[in-house]
Amino acid sequence: MKVAAVTGRQLCALVEKPMPTVREDFALVRNTVVPMCTEYHGYAEGWTGDCLGHEAAGEVAEVAQPGKVKVGDRVVVMPQYPCGKCDLCAEGDYIHCERCVDPTALCGSACGTATYAQYTIKQDWLLIPIPDDISTEHASMACCGLGPTFNAMHRMAVDSFDTVAVVGLGPVGLGGIVNAVHRGARVLAIDSYEYRRNLALELGAVAAFNPYDPDLLEQVKSAAGPRGVDKAVDCTGVPAAQEMAIGLTRRRGQMAFVGWGGHVELGNMCPGGLTLHGVWHWNLTQTPRMLRLIREVRSQLDLLITHRFPMSRVGEAWELQMTGACGKVLLDPWA
Numbered sequence: 001m002k003v004a005a006v007t008g009r010q011l012c013a014l015v016e017k018p019m020p021t022v023r024e025d026f027a028l029v030r031n032t033v034v035p036m037c038t039e040y041h042g043y044a045e046g047w048t049g050d051c052l053g054h055e056a057a058g059e060v061a062e063v064a065q066p067g068k069v070k071v072g073d074r075v076v077v078m079p080q081y082p083c084g085k086c087d088l089c090a091e092g093d094y095i096h097c098e099r100c101v102d103p104t105a106l107c108g109s110a111c112g113t114a115t116y117a118q119y120t121i122k123q124d125w126l127l128i129p130i131p132d133d134i135s136t137e138h139a140s141m142a143c144c145g146l147g148p149t150f151n152a153m154h155r156m157a158v159d160s161f162d163t164v165a166v167v168g169l170g171p172v173g174l175g176g177i178v179n180a181v182h183r184g185a186r187v188l189a190i191d192s193y194e195y196r197r198n199l200a201l202e203l204g205a206v207a208a209f210n211p212y213d214p215d216l217l218e219q220v221k222s223a224a225g226p227r228g229v230d231k232a233v234d235c236t237g238v239p240a241a242q243e244m245a246i247g248l249t250r251r252r253g254q255m256a257f258v259g260w261g262g263h264v265e266l267g268n269m270c271p272g273g274l275t276l277h278g279v280w281h282w283n284l285t286q287t288p289r290m291l292r293l294i295r296e297v298r299s300q301l302d303l304l305i306t307h308r309f310p311m312s313r314v315g316e317a318w319e320l321q322m323t324g325a326c327g328k329v330l331l332d333p334w335a
């Protein structure tokens, strides 16, 4: 099978890998829609490797044993390889599992964990069957397109009384606009790229700001009220942006950290009385709600997905992502 590889700084290639094999509760998925996330950082910096991606949707091609899915089912592939046995997994919070398994060792497979690939192996309970009335493209937004911010809004109980700031409008943050708007909140979008700010407005944000404007705080307060926003989500993982998000949030408000990385300086947290949430992906018991969300925001998803590329032109797709002039970008591993 073909997989995408970064071979140097802004260099890439398709490479041939052996067909993955499956055992036990693993299934082989033929990927047809591969949403691109933050892998372009690796391409830009030259982090070489051929095991890229964590988002995919497609069709079950093989199962090792009868189980939760069968050959031919359309499915969304959830991230990571959690144990499936610990309390966190049992409670649906598998993403925080501390005992992840080694899928290639378990399956005796030479590869299969990449999603920038024609096939991926995954435990059957981490494959979400796609209902007939939902397209594979829309369903694939259950990965990072909508997923992390879906949980951020859930954890902060965002509703129509809230003004919410979404900081960072990349492959994860733009979905935060969709999620917060869907819950009826007034949404403020913050990003340095004009393209993304405009897309956030199209997706339903009431205002969009450039974080480099010296009077950002005044602008946000004039839109949100003098106390600041009720809730904020950081999707950048950049400490300066995380600190800015804390600064924009009103006393007794809430903030969710969705972007990875950084050593944020919290300062004295007592006067503000903020509640902070660390968020990764969403709880698997929320699957019916996620599917309902996807049905109810179809038209926004058609705006959120701005580009499609054959995997044979993955380098062009990464170059586009580096410009910031895109929403969610999809790869077709078979073209």
Ligand SMILES: [Zn+2]
Binding pocket: 082, 083, 084, 085, 086, 087, 088, 089, 094, 097, 098, 099, 100
């Ligand atoms: Zn576990």
Ligand SMILES: [Zn+2]
Binding pocket: 037, 038, 054, 055, 144
């Ligand atoms: Zn992602």
